[in-house]
Amino acid sequence: MDTDADARVAAGVTALSERSTERAGDEFTRAAWLSLADPRSDEELSPFADEDRGWVGEGLRWLVVAAVSYRVAGREARASRRGVEGIAVARDLQTTRSHPAQRACLDEFVADFRVAAGMDDADAAYRTAADAYREAGDAVDDPHRLATSPLFRAAAAPIEQVARGPANGEIAVEWDDLHGSDPSDPGAFLARRATYKRQRFPSLLDRVVDAGRLAAPRGTTEYGNDSFRCPDCDSTDVNWIAGRTLCLRCSAPMARA
Template sequence: MTSNSGGGHGDEGELNHRDRAIRALSTHAYADAGDEYTLAAYGGLAGLEGRRREAFDPDDAGWVGYPLAALFLAGVCYRVAGADNRARNRAGQGILLSSDQREHVLDHAVERAACHEWTGDFRSLAGDADRAAAAYDRAADGYAAADPDAPAEWTTRPLLQAGTDAVLQLSRPDDLDWGDLHGSSGSDALGHRVRFKRSRLRSLLQVRVDDGRLFAPRGSTEYGVDAFRCPDCGANDVNYVAETVLCLRCNAAVDRV
C-alpha cells in the first residue's frame, strides 16, 4: 500500500488523466471528471497512458477494456453533472469502439461476446433499455456458445475485469462485490454477469444520478486510521488512490491529524 506524505490533494502536474478524473470526483466536479475520463480513454486507445497498449495491437487487444471503462465512467460523470447529451455521445463512442473490436480485432469467442456485453452497458448508460436488453441477449448467447472451460477466469482478464471495476464503482462503499456480479457458481459466472447487468445496471446508474455522486474506485484501503480525519464526515476509513488519500465513506480528500 502506498500513500502520499500528507492528506488532501498534492501537485497534479504529473498525474495521468484517470488520476485527474478521480481527484475531480472527490470535489464533485463531475463535468471535469467526465472530460478527464474521456481523455484517459483516448490516451489509452493510442497507447499513450495507463497500460500503454494500443487498441489495435493483436497481442494485447483485450486491454481495450480499460479505455471502454473510461468512456463508460465519463458518461456516468456527465449524467451526474446533468450533461445528458455528452453522456449519450460517450455511449455512442463506446458502442462504436466495442463493435469495431468485435468485428476486426478480437478473435476469441468469449471476447467477442464481451463486446456485446459492453454494448449493452453503453445502451444502458444512454437509457435505451430495449436495445440494451438485446445486446445482453447476444452476449449471453455468445458466452454460452463459447462454453469456456473456466468461465470465472475470463472475468479476471482485462476486457471483462475493466467492466467489473466500472460496475463496482457505481456502488460505494461496500455495497457490491465480485460475487454479487458473478454469483457463487464459477461455471455460470459469465451468464450470471449478464443477467445481473440486464436487471440491475440501469437502476445502479439511476441511483448515482439521483444521489448526485460517483465515488472513486478502490485503491488500497485502511480502516480506523488515527493519522487521518475526514473534514466532511469525520470518518477515518481511507482510500489511497490517484496519489492522494480520500475518505472511504464520503469520498472527500482527508486531512492528516
C-alpha cells in the same frame, strides 16, 4: 510506470473528490482515448491486436465512467455522445478478436454503454451478451483466468464504482454476484455477468444520478486510521486511489488529523 492515461485518471478522481463531476467526465474521456490508442505503452501494443488479455478494456472502462459522470452532472447530451462513441469502438474491436468470449465481453460493454448513457435497449443488449457468453462456453478452458483478465476486469469496474455510492463506500458488487456458481459450465458462469448487470446496473445508476454524486473507484483501504479525518463526514476510513487520499465513505479529500 505511470502513463499519460494514469495522470488523466488521477485528474478525474480528483475532480470527483471535489464534486466537479462534469470535469471528471472530461478527464476520464481523455484517459479513455489515451488508453485506447496505446493500451500497453511499454510494449507498443496495438489496440487492434488479437491478444488474449484484452488490454483495451481499460479504455472502454473509462469511456463508460465518463458517460456516467456526465449523467450525474446532468449533461445528458454529452453522456449520450460517450455512449454512441463507446458502442462504435466496442463493435469495431469485436471485428479484431478471434475468441468468442472476448467478443461476448465487448457485447457486455455495449450494454453498459447503453445504461451509462441513458440509451434505449439496454435490456436487450444484456440479453444478447448473455446469449453470446453461453454460445462461447465450449471455447473457454479456464473461466476464472478469463474473468480476471484485463478486459473482463475492466468491464466489471464501472458497476462496482457506481455501486459504492449507495453502499456508503463499501464493496457492493462482489465476484459471486457477477459470476455463476459453477465454473465447470463456463458459458453460464460468464453469462451471469450480463444477467446481473441487466437486473442491477440501471437502478444503481438511477440512485447515483438522483443523489448527484459519483463515488471514486475503490483502491487500497484502511478502516479507523486516526491519522486522517474527513472534513465532510468526519470519517477516519481511508481510500487510497490514483495517488489520492480520499474518504472511503464520501470520496472527499482526506486531511491529516
